[in-house]
Amino acid sequence: MTAIRLDSVSKTYDGKYPAVNDVSLNVADGEFMVLLGPSGCGKTTLLRMIAGLEEMSAGEVWFGRTLATDLSPKDRGVALVFQNGALYPNRTARENIMFPLRMAGDDVTEASTKAAGLARILRIEGALDRLPRTLSGGQRQRVAIGRAIVRQPQIFLMDEPLSNLDATLRTELRQEIGAMARDLNVTTVYVTHDQIEALTLADRITVMRDGRIEDVGTPDQVFNDPATAFAAGFLGSPRINLMSAIVRVTAHHRVSLDFGAQSIQLPPIDRRSLILSSHDGAKVIVGARSDAFTVAAAGGGEPGHLSGKLRTLEFHGNQWIAFIECGVEMLNPDLVGVSPRPRTPKRLAFADGGPRTRHAAPHMSGLTSRLSGWRSKARTRLGRVEASSIEPEPTAAATHRRADLVLEIDPNAGLKTGSKVHLAVDTARLHIFDESGRRVDRVTRDSETRTR
Numbered sequence: 001m002t003a004i005r006l007d008s009v010s011k012t013y014d015g016k017y018p019a020v021n022d023v024s025l026n027v028a029d030g031e032f033m034v035l036l037g038p039s040g041c042g043k044t045t046l047l048r049m050i051a052g053l054e055e056m057s058a059g060e061v062w063f064g065r066t067l068a069t070d071l072s073p074k075d076r077g078v079a080l081v082f083q084n085g086a087l088y089p090n091r092t093a094r095e096n097i098m099f100p101l102r103m104a105g106d107d108v109t110e111a112s113t114k115a116a117g118l119a120r121i122l123r124i125e126g127a128l129d130r131l132p133r134t135l136s137g138g139q140r141q142r143v144a145i146g147r148a149i150v151r152q153p154q155i156f157l158m159d160e161p162l163s164n165l166d167a168t169l170r171t172e173l174r175q176e177i178g179a180m181a182r183d184l185n186v187t188t189v190y191v192t193h194d195q196i197e198a199l200t201l202a203d204r205i206t207v208m209r210d211g212r213i214e215d216v217g218t219p220d221q222v223f224n225d226p227a228t229a230f231a232a233g234f235l236g237s238p239r240i241n242l243m244s245a246i247v248r249v250t251a252h253h254r255v256s257l258d259f260g261a262q263s264i265q266l267p268p269i270d271r272r273s274l275i276l277s278s279h280d281g282a283k284v285i286v287g288a289r290s291d292a293f294t295v296a297a298a299g300g301g302e303p304g305h306l307s308g309k310l311r312t313l314e315f316h317g318n319q320w321i322a323f324i325e326c327g328v329e330m331l332n333p334d335l336v337g338v339s340p341r342p343r344t345p346k347r348l349a350f351a352d353g354g355p356r357t358r359h360a361a362p363h364m365s366g367l368t369s370r371l372s373g374w375r376s377k378a379r380t381r382l383g384r385v386e387a388s389s390i391e392p393e394p395t396a397a398a399t400h401r402r403a404d405l406v407l408e409i410d411p412n413a414g415l416k417t418g419s420k421v422h423l424a425v426d427t428a429r430l431h432i433f434d435e436s437g438r439r440v441d442r443v444t445r446d447s448e449t450r451t452r
């Protein structure tokens, strides 16, 4: 077992825009870290750099107190499993799992005993004496995992190991992988773009976008207290509603979020009220999942309510999804804070550490620049190494569209398509982001948090 530290790691292929861009991350000893993000965000590249299969363009990788940057893959004590764990076709499952041990000099009895122990954990005892071609996809992948981990690596790396399996097998094997990692207590980095895998397996999740880290935290932290609008949008179904709003500061410093036709007032005791009270007129993004709303019996125009017309109601088997036209400007989480085009990296000095690479903004919006002071405090709170990689890309306006509020609703609420709906809003469940998609208030993070 060993901890992993990535320090300002970058990878640029063919001198183009970086696939991994100044990423710093700690994975604690024995921790199960999931790298989560959309296709092309740099997850596999980062994993391959940890394994030593990809040369880094900049930065350092540490395993415990050992600088691993220049170690060859075979000297890193790392085991890797890919989407299609290849097996020796002419060896049985047992022989496949035993193979690395035999190569390392274990005698047959010893190797066979270890293989049988792992087979029990991976639930393939009955398949041990069969050839790979007679095994199901799930069994083959279990054998590949067994073979990778049988030599008790210091670090276990998995790149979408379940992506070629059907839904039932995915669920089964996911549970076995989780159980195995807990039993063996091996430091694990697991790549996926599947939010359910991330939420169910991870001690902590690293959400990536465009080669950078958007958020790092426990599943509960990243889901319920997301650092960015993108992270909030990547987790959760239906996706979080991101509403464009203007901050209005009224008499006695009361803060309301103005959505155009409607508005919501923040309670004075809400810490966001204090933060936003000197930013009258600033643009913000208000994130709201279904749990922020309750269908209210009547009303409309009340300070804590939004109202709209129920356009469509969809039955999704285990849930009802309502599409409510509220006349509010909705934003696409994938586009919030996205730069219109790659820019030339520029060195900037930060108050809390050495110079770091980030991208020069042609301009920063008023609130974005005013919020930078809060962020530098947030960096200190989050811990220098991880927080440094959570630097925001400079903002460009997200694509706006006037669309529906999408909510999971109680089927017993008695709503009918076309009817007017009143929604009471729990402001404590709203997440408020600046225009670049960064939270305006503090997120709760502990860089070494373990949940189990």
Ligand SMILES: Nc1ncnc2c1ncn2[C@@H]1O[C@H](COP(=O)(O)OP(=O)(O)OP(=O)(O)O)[C@@H](O)[C@H]1O
Residues within 6 Å of the ligand: 013, 014, 019, 037, 038, 039, 040, 041, 042, 043, 044, 045, 046, 193
């Ligand atoms: N060998 C390579 N040469 C050039 N570009 C590459 C190479 N490998 C990856 N890239 C690019 O680097 C970026 C990150 O790729 P990477 O495979 O790490 O993303 P990913 O998040 O793992 O995506 P996916 O989930 O689709 O596997 C992509 O734009 C990809 O096209």
